[in-house]
Amino acid sequence: MIRALVLVIAAAGTAGATGPAPSDFTLNTNCPPGFEKTDGGVCELRTLYQFYDSLGNRGLGGTRTGLPPHRDGFTPQQIDLGRYLFFDPVLSGDGTLSCASCHDPAKGLSDGRSRSIGMHGEDAGRAAPTLWNVAFLKRFFWDARADSLEAQASGPLYSPREMGNTPAQLLARLNGNGVYRRLFQQAFPNARGPIAEQQVFTALAAFQTSLVSLNSRYDRYVHGHDAALNQREIEGLNVFRSFVARCSECHTPPLFTNEQIAVIGMPEPDGHPFDVGAEAILGSPKLKGGFKVPTLRNIARTAPYSHSGAFDDLRSVVEFYNKGRGNSAPSDVPLYLHWHISDPDLSEAEVDRIVDFLGALTDETFLPQPPTRVPSGMTATHRGEST
Amino acid sequence: MKKGLILWVLVTAVAFAAGAYLGRSSKQDLKISSSTGGASYSGGFKAEGNADANPAGAIRSVAGPAPTNVVVVKDGESIQAAIKAATAGTIVRVMPGTYHETVYVDKDDIRIIGVIEQGRRAVLDGQKKLNDAILYSGNNFVAENLEIRNYKGNGIMGQAGNNFEIRNNVIVDSGVYGIFPQLGQNGIVEHNVVSKIADAAIYIGMSDNILVAHNDVFDSVAGIEIENSRHAIVEHNYVHNNTGGLLAFVTPGLPIKDTVDVIFRNNFVIGNNHPNFGAPGSTVAGIPAGTGILVMAADDVVIEGNIISDNKVAGIIITDHAHASNITADPESDPNSDRVKILDNVMLRNGYDTINEAKALLLAEAKVGARNLDIVRVGPSPGSCIINRHQYVTVGVGDFAECDFTNTAATVNYLLPPVPPREIKPGERGKVVYLGICTGCHTYNGRMIGPPVQVIQALYMDNPQGLADYIAKPTKKRDDYPEMPPQDYLDPETRLAVAQYMLQVTN
Numbered sequence: 001m002i003r004a005l006v007l008v009i010a011a012a013g014t015a016g017a018t019g020p021a022p023s024d025f026t027l028n029t030n031c032p033p034g035f036e037k038t039d040g041g042v043c044e045l046r047t048l049y050q051f052y053d054s055l056g057n058r059g060l061g062g063t064r065t066g067l068p069p070h071r072d073g074f075t076p077q078q079i080d081l082g083r084y085l086f087f088d089p090v091l092s093g094d095g096t097l098s099c100a101s102c103h104d105p106a107k108g109l110s111d112g113r114s115r116s117i118g119m120h121g122e123d124a125g126r127a128a129p130t131l132w133n134v135a136f137l138k139r140f141f142w143d144a145r146a147d148s149l150e151a152q153a154s155g156p157l158y159s160p161r162e163m164g165n166t167p168a169q170l171l172a173r174l175n176g177n178g179v180y181r182r183l184f185q186q187a188f189p190n191a192r193g194p195i196a197e198q199q200v201f202t203a204l205a206a207f208q209t210s211l212v213s214l215n216s217r218y219d220r221y222v223h224g225h226d227a228a229l230n231q232r233e234i235e236g237l238n239v240f241r242s243f244v245a246r247c248s249e250c251h252t253p254p255l256f257t258n259e260q261i262a263v264i265g266m267p268e269p270d271g272h273p274f275d276v277g278a279e280a281i282l283g284s285p286k287l288k289g290g291f292k293v294p295t296l297r298n299i300a301r302t303a304p305y306s307h308s309g310a311f312d313d314l315r316s317v318v319e320f321y322n323k324g325r326g327n328s329a330p331s332d333v334p335l336y337l338h339w340h341i342s343d344p345d346l347s348e349a350e351v352d353r354i355v356d357f358l359g360a361l362t363d364e365t366f367l368p369q370p371p372t373r374v375p376s377g378m379t380a381t382h383r384g385e386s387t
Numbered sequence: 388m389k390k391g392l393i394l395w396v397l398v399t400a401v402a403f404a405a406g407a408y409l410g411r412s413s414k415q416d417l418k419i420s421s422s423t424g425g426a427s428y429s430g431g432f433k434a435e436g437n438a439d440a441n442p443a444g445a446i447r448s449v450a451g452p453a454p455t456n457v458v459v460v461k462d463g464e465s466i467q468a469a470i471k472a473a474t475a476g477t478i479v480r481v482m483p484g485t486y487h488e489t490v491y492v493d494k495d496d497i498r499i500i501g502v503i504e505q506g507r508r509a510v511l512d513g514q515k516k517l518n519d520a521i522l523y524s525g526n527n528f529v530a531e532n533l534e535i536r537n538y539k540g541n542g543i544m545g546q547a548g549n550n551f552e553i554r555n556n557v558i559v560d561s562g563v564y565g566i567f568p569q570l571g572q573n574g575i576v577e578h579n580v581v582s583k584i585a586d587a588a589i590y591i592g593m594s595d596n597i598l599v600a601h602n603d604v605f606d607s608v609a610g611i612e613i614e615n616s617r618h619a620i621v622e623h624n625y626v627h628n629n630t631g632g633l634l635a636f637v638t639p640g641l642p643i644k645d646t647v648d649v650i651f652r653n654n655f656v657i658g659n660n661h662p663n664f665g666a667p668g669s670t671v672a673g674i675p676a677g678t679g680i681l682v683m684a685a686d687d688v689v690i691e692g693n694i695i696s697d698n699k700v701a702g703i704i705i706t707d708h709a710h711a712s713n714i715t716a717d718p719e720s721d722p723n724s725d726r727v728k729i730l731d732n733v734m735l736r737n738g739y740d741t742i743n744e745a746k747a748l749l750l751a752e753a754k755v756g757a758r759n760l761d762i763v764r765v766g767p768s769p770g771s772c773i774i775n776r777h778q779y780v781t782v783g784v785g786d787f788a789e790c791d792f793t794n795t796a797a798t799v800n801y802l803l804p805p806v807p808p809r810e811i812k813p814g815e816r817g818k819v820v821y822l823g824i825c826t827g828c829h830t831y832n833g834r835m836i837g838p839p840v841q842v843i844q845a846l847y848m849d850n851p852q853g854l855a856d857y858i859a860k861p862t863k864k865r866d867d868y869p870e871m872p873p874q875d876y877l878d879p880e881t882r883l884a885v886a887q888y889m890l891q892v893t894n
Contacts, residue, residue, distance in 0.1 A: 061547025062524025
């Protein structure tokens with residue numbers, strides 16, 4: 001408690017006179033871009049995709065295919081409180097890391113690293129996935145071990161290899177902060193008593209569901225504007241969805257993931273041990289080395305690639321698939337490689353066109369605004385950013 | 388035959404307790420049913436809001452009324468160029484000739500219809516360089532009378548288009564699948580001749596309400612495959628000289644987890660003994676050459692009225708995921724073939740050169756000296772039934788119940804009437820475009836990337852058309868704001884709708 005107060009004072013000192021006084025923190029009463037505030041005062045997503053259907057409402061298919069069911073319906077205040085929490089290093093054990101340290105708006109809501117770095121500089125083991133369009137997901141983490149954003153939140157918060165906090169310390173710090181007590185009261189007006197852990201998770205989930213990217217040039221093409229994609233990108237789209245490359249069999253539109261576990265046989269970076277992935281969660285040896293298929297939206301913004309960052313750029317990833325089934329699989333570990341992992345034998349030009357097309361999936365118009373100051377007054381150190 | 392193929396099914400054949408069925412089949416009383424009368428299988432699909440549909444008026448068209456707009460593509464011209472220029476609701480008539488291109492269709496109501504002149508067709512030739520012949524994602528898609536050869540990927544591949552009709556096409560040596568609609572609903576695949584395909588000649592993937600009829604499929608690894616799909620009828624097809632003839636599968640790891648309600652009826656499933664040339668790692672690479680019908684983990688598969696002959700391993704194999712050694716796992720998929728229903732079929736000379744695992748099963752049931760094998764079942768298959776079982780040489784069906792129906796006459800097909808396109812009112816579209824796109828740069832009363840909506844309202848309040856025109860081709864008006872990107876990808880009607888909506892918002 002005392003330490004937190006000291007940090008607040010120290011941070012306030014360095015923030016200079018331009019920031020608001022602690023009492024000036026207010027929560028937005030309007031919904032974020034892309035959302036309509038309903039008569040009930042909650043924010044609901046609006047997108048042209050709502051005019052399309054999908055088979056079984058699964059949100060998988062081709063161009064004009066509806067999205068899968070998603071999370072929304074949070075209040076503007078809950079979403080904005082989540083934004084403050086997301087950017088506030090008070091959530092980490094020693095006040096050095098915020099969620100945004102590894103899910104940085106300037107880096108595609110990822111961190112630009114092969115694998116994330118924890119509170120004390122540890123290798124967190126896997127790459128930070130982007131948070132774009134998590135409102136539509138049903139499984140979280142590379143190994144799909146959480147089934148909601150709320151369940152996911154406790155992972156990095158309390159992992160000693162990541163943010164290194166404890167539930168007790170997290171709640172003590174937040175309850176010890178008058179600004180947060182007031183903001184939580186605004187966001188959860190019916191709640192009584194001190195700030196509860198579940199409210200923290202709810203607010204973080206509310207904010208993350210506002211991170212929607214559905215306005216890329218690809219989407220404009222989908223909605224009927226043929227010229228939104230240039231000739232190279234169209235060619236790339238056709239290679240991407242061809243049954244030679246088969247990319248879209250797992251990276252299925254409109255979200256460019258089918259959310260399944262797939263055993264791909266990607267290499268680990270030098271010196272990095274083999275990662276069994278979902279096998280450990282599902283207890284199924286046939287899924288050894290299986291990981292959740294990631295979305296490709298904003299993929300050009302989130303290098304390096306793979307669960308452990310084995311690939312520096314998109315072309316390297318596409319080349320990996322093009323080198324054929326099992327080209328980087330460990331020789332001493334039996335893997336049930338996914339049947340779509342084949343030997344596509346694409347030409348160099350086709351590989352380039354796929355990369356061109358992936359660039360058309362970029363849309364960051366609803367990028368969130370980082371707060372100029374956070375209620376704790378702390379500043380994330382973005383450890384290791386200088387490298 | 389490669390050893391790996393033999394091992395695909397029946398890997399735990401000896402798990403059957405030897406002698407468990409000793410002598411039983413020979414002592415059983417004959418239960419003889421006539422399939423020309425009696426109760427009929429009513430199928431598993433009831434169309435919503437369509438209770439008065441008359442089965443006698445069977446649906447044979449799902450794509451809706453034919454468009455009146457017609458364009459003609461002649462030899463030497465580009466089919467894709469015509470489709471690109473076409474509006475939704477166009478027949479693209481393709482004259483005989485040779486076309487080297489990949490055709491993609493991302494709009495609704497496009498029909499690519501070849502003209503056949505004295506046997507000469509419009510030929511799409513991929514020259515073993517191009518990936519797929521036709522990719523479609525639009526609804527109400529029709530492809531007819533084409534000839535497709537020498538592609539590397541698929542002949543005709545659909546991604547989520549509903550109400551499709553693919554008929555009267557000849558597809559030869561065109562990669563992995565000849566015809567592959569995926570994630571679509573309500574489709575017909577009929578009267579196609581498909582051969583020399585490295586996986587399934589016709590592959591229905593993750594789709595609902597499908598009719599596959601009157602096709603001639605041969606010289607492929609799999610003839611017709613129904614995978615992770617519901618409510619499909621496969622009838623009157625000639626399926627011969629493939630590695631495996633008719634397949635109903637649940638493939639693990641796909642987002643749609645089951646295959647339910649498939650009727651295989653009145654097909655010729657003849658001599659499917661082609662050596663397996665499936666790609667290593669593919670699901671079908673494990674099919675033993677000589678398989679007539681294969682049911683793996685699919686539920687409610689009805690097999691009726693087929694002539695199944697000369698398939699050297701077995702006429703019908705029913706299995707689960709555990710017995711298929713090259714199949715991965717999926718905790719969300721039921722691995723068993725539940726409720727298989729085998730009605731009357733003509734089965735001749737099947738299993739004359741079967742695999743050792745099947746021979747062991749015959750031995751375990753004391754069917755020593757059987758020269759043929761019609762039906763093999765391994766793995767759990769709860770709720771399954773059969774009629775007139777005494778006709779067939781079987782293993783593993785001793786615990787099948789007697790079916791309480793003898794035919795599927797009551798189920799004409801599972802097709803739906805063409806679904807009219809959804810009516811979207813301009814006001815609704817305007818609101819969604821405003822919220823989904825404009826709010827990325829404009830808020831009602833605050834500065835964002837662009838000026839506040841209030842300011843825009845003050846300028847254009849009585850001139851929505853002016854605002855609609857401006858957003859199509861913006862010019863820089865304010866030094867303190869970046870230039871607006873053009874929104875010309877929205878059609879004029881949508882631009883006006885969004886302008887009208889923007890001018891009346893109040894927060």
